[in-house]
Amino acid sequence: MADSLLKLDGVSFAYRGGDALQDISFEIQTGEFVALLGENGAGKSTLARICNGLLKPTGGVVTVGGKDTRRVKTSEIARDVGFLFQNPDRMLCQNTVRGELMFGLEFSSVPPEQHAARCDEMLSVFSLDGERDPFGMSRSERQQVALASVLARRPKLLILDEPTTGLDYRECMTIMDIVSRQNAEGAALLMITHDMEIVADFARRVLVLSRGKLIGDGDMRGVMRDRALLSSASLLPAQIPDLAMRLGGAFGEAFTITDMVKTVATLKEEVRV
Amino acid sequence: MTGLLDYVQGESFLHRLNPLTKLVLSFALCAAVFITDSHLIIIGILAAVLAFSAAAGTVSRSLRILSSLGKLSILLFIVQILFVRDGKVLLHLPFGLVITDSGVLFSLLFVLRFMTATLPLALMLAVTRISDLANVLVKSLHMPYSYAFALTTAIRFIPLFAEEMSGIMETQTARGVEFDTKNFFKKVRLLLPLCVPLLISSVRKTEGGAISAELRGFNLRKRNCGFREYPLRVADVLAVLFGVAVILTVSVF
Structure with missing residues (x-):
């Protein structure tokens, strides 16, 4: 069995106003790509903060790499868990992109002699100019700098809180391609998103949260086909799976545009024959 | 969760007072704290403000403010007590430092003043809408609107900035910056770069x-x-008289 990087066992959390999470249990293994879905206010961001120790559960146990988050400092958990917030401006605090990446590495377990190489690698991956001022960059570029700073540490688990919000399609794909590559190299991913197209294209497993309860946990295709489950979390399936389900028959298995094109091509061949 | 300086919805008598009355009353209580040299009177004013808070349904918030101020007060107390050298020496410390009876009394007075003077203004903000405060400053005190706006915006921005700072610290902790360290000086050193995003x-x-x-x-x-009018009612007159009575009392004793 693969290593369990993150384990939540009967986790509950309450703010002053009331319960935010109730009895949540799941595990994430090395190399998984998990999407966390749910309506606004379902508790997704709270759950993400529970997963890296920023919030301590009021009930149940959260372990990251076998360490109970209640007994370990958040800054120590951060050595294994990278967290990208929605707002990159809360992360950026240095005058240059290079400075920003080096600042992030300063608090990591990466040996100092490797910092410059890691920094150069990330500048190259994201095609960023290391001498630019991050505060003079566009929202998308600032988001990329923040992500580069997180990825430079090579975290075992990467938590992304709506990383593509406010980005256009090209910028969104740039970020998704990079995080997919990290995932292919072994990092586990937990991504909060409202974008069902991204879920259909990239995620392999989906967690569905509604009003603080985990109401769905399964492989992406199964969840995407479960209209009742998605509907109870105020979600709709992505357009291609939705179209495929409506067409049925040979289209039933299509989940991406590539799948759909292949199916149409096959049917065209069959008609020709 | 509301911030420590946000308006708290309510229908108490304090909520219903004219905003100008609340402003005058809170300043009167603050002034009384600085006029008197008596520890007991300051404690009495503190108790009165807490009673007002209870009546307005904001006592838990007032206690939270006191608790937050308490941490800073301990630091202020220590600094003050070490620098007052008048009076009878109670304790000799290393490096020629002494603790005197005057030092203890003065430090205690300083800390009590600091904590008690903050509460009336915080209570006034808890029971007064910022827009009402701005309107009454313009209408009744004839303050230019741009000045009133600047003043009320500054007050409104305090909790926003506090929330932003808390968000920044959370983000930085998530990237491994050790804000959860117990070393005060290390924490201060780590905080400095965060002034940039703030x-x-x-x-x-x-x-x-x-x-x-x-x-x-x-x-x-x-x-x-x-369009809103802020008439003075009997309760407002009584509240202002109470403020004047407090000032006169502390001036005499």
């Missing part, structure tokens, strides 16, 4: 606020633009 975000928020105010005709606003 400053950037403050400038962006202020600029956004200024643009939207301009678009809504900020410069067209005159003293008589507000």
Whole structure:
């Protein structure tokens, strides 16, 4: 069995106003790509903060790499868990992109002699100019700098809180391609998103949260086909799976545009024959 | 969760008072704290403010403010007590430092004043809408609207900035910056770079606020633009008299 990087066992959390999470249990293994879905206010961001120790559960146990988050400092958990917030401006605090990446590495377990190489690698991956001022960059570029700073540490688990919000399609794909590559190299991913197209294209497993309860946990295709489950979390399936389900028959298995094109091509061949 | 300086919805007698009365009363209580040299009177004023808070349904918030001020007060107390050398020496410390009876009394008075003077203003903000405060400053005190707006915006921005700072610290902790360290000096050193994102975000928020105010005709606003009236009632007169009585009492004793 693969290593369990993150384990939540009967986790509950309450703010002053009331319960935010109730009895949540799941595990994430090395190399998984998990999407966390749910309506606004379902508790997704709270759950993400529970997963890296920023919030301590009021009930149940959260372990990251076998360490109970209640007994370990958040800054120590951060050595294994990278967290990208929605707002990159809360992360950026240095005058240059290079400075920003080096600042992030300063608090990591990466040996100092490797910092410059890691920094150069990330500048190259994201095609960023290391001498630019991050505060003079566009929202998308600032988001990329923040992500580069997180990825430079090579975290075992990467938590992304709506990383593509406010980005256009090209910028969104740039970020998704990079995080997919990290995932292919072994990092586990937990991504909060409202974008069902991204879920259909990239995620392999989906967690569905509604009003603080985990109401769905399964492989992406199964969840995407479960209209009742998605509907109870105020979600709709992505357009291609939705179209495929409506067409049925040979289209039933299509989940991406590539799948759909292949199916149409096959049917065209069959008609020709 | 509401911030420590936000308005708290309510229907108590304090909520219903004229905003100007609340402003006058809170300043009177603050002034009384600085006029008197008696520890007991300051404790009495503190108890009165807490009783007002209880009546307004904001006592838990007042206690939270006191608790937050308490940490700073301990630091202030220690600094004060070490630098007052008058009076009878109670304790000799290394490096020639002494603790005297006057030092203890003065430090205690200093800390009590600090904590008690903060509460009436916080209570006034808890029971007064910022917009009402701005309107009454313009209508009754004839303050230019731009000044009243600047004052109330500054008050409104305090909790926003506190929330932003808390968000920045959370983000930085998530990337491994050790804000959860117990070493005070290390924490302060780590906090310094965070002034940059806070400053950037403050400038962006202020600029956004200024643009939207301009678009809504900020410069067209005159003293008589507000439709709400703030008449003085019997309760307001009694509250002001109470404030004057407190000032007179502490001046005599």
